Amino acid sequence: MKRRLVITRTMPPAVAGRATAEYHAQYLDMIGPFDAEAFLAALPDADAVLVTPADRIDASVIAQIPVGVRVIGTFSVGTDHIDLQAARASGLAVVNTPDVLSFATAEIALTLMLMAARRAGEGERLIRARAWGGWTPDFMLGSSMEGRTIGILGMGRIGQALARMAQGLSMRVIYHNRRNLPAAQEQGATYYPDEVDFLGACDVLSIHLPGGPATLHWLNAARIAQLKHGAIVVNTGRGSTIDDDALIAALTSRHVAAAGLDVFAAEPTVPAGYLTLENAVLLPHLGSATHETRAAMGMLALDGIAAVLVGDEPAHRVV
Missing domain, CATH: 3.40.50.720 (NAD(P)-binding Rossmann-like Domain)
Incomplete structure (x- = not known):
């Protein structure tokens, strides 16, 4: 039966x-x-x-x-x-x-990082609005990731997959966990036990934390202030781990150069402050969507x- x-x-x-x-x-x-x-x-x-x-x-x-x-x-x-x-x-x-789902989610983290760094969302919106006036040497300059440092917050299976991908872009990979991993799982990344040192070293911060009370608003105004000026923030973990008001303020001031977000605390509702920011790349929870x-x-x-x-x-x- x-x-x-x-x-x-x-x-x-x-x-x-x-x-x-x-x-x-x-x-x-x-x-x-x-x-x-x-x-x-x-x-x-x-x-x-x-x-x-x-x-x-x-x-x-x-x-x-x-x-x-x-x-x-x-x-x-x-x-x-x-x-x-x-x-x-x-x-x-x-x-x-x-x-x-580790590889697929890491792919989305990588996609968001590159879109944010190279202003891809902004450029596509310009094309669709028929507002592109033509190519010039100083038009829509973004940032190359070659030689930059990506900080992986939460070096689980997805973080480890992203570390391998980032090394293919000639990036330096660091990570912050509650404890360091065995060398075989580090994928060549360097462990930073101190979160202030970790945040200050990041050109890109990629968040892979689980949800729940322990990680609620982990990325708050105080920790954002510790990030290197002009850093990029990527989140494919849980939306609840970011204080949205604090990140929106940092994106507005350009302390954070850009953000790529695939998850939001009150999905499918997205905080309105992100919607008007050209330096926010927003996806509808596509991490495992293959x-x-x-x-x-x-x-x-x-x-x-x-x-x-x-x-x-x-x-x-x-x-």
Whole structure:
């Protein structure tokens, strides 16, 4: 007999096909904010759920999940959208999808850095507005990344992939973590234990922090002031790690030369201050958005859900 799986959002075709073949799959096809009422209404007789980072599975939601639901699979590496403590207390397993999205997300970080440095967004807007007056030697000058220093804040799998890419651009790579990594994982990067020294050395700061209270507004006005004047800020981690008002002020004053942002604290809402800044490159959370990566993420989530339901230990269990 097939188990019953509730899926909050539309999945890539290969993932949806597998879910339909292996389960009585119910798709809620949510768009925009998470609808907790619709989610909970679909759960009677469910065995498992597959959610996304756009779905806020907090303690109040978990308290109402029927006891027949055994596992929450999340279509993400990050789990800050799920109250893990409440899940553990309720006996719910939580599985995620690490590893498979590292390269794709690092690609977006690299894209944002280059777009910000070379004013690519500004240039494209000029073309689309039919406002380009022609080439001159001093037209829209940006900055080369060759020989510049990129600081990676959070040297996990994505940070390590970005370090390899940045070295291909002849960049110097440094990183700041709670502790230094084994040499085999450093990818030739230099560890900076002191955050003030780290920030002061960055021509580019690329943020790869998880969300949650411990990292809320990590990049605030005080830390921005420690950045080298004219630095570029890139964020593909979590929007909550940046104090948006402080970064907007720094972009306006040009203490921060440019920013490339793929994530925002209140997605899909983007702080209005960014929208009028030519030196802000903004993307709609495209970090893992390739056909190959999203399919791999979905398959990994289904693998984890299946393992829990048959009593095996999943490869990527969070709780």
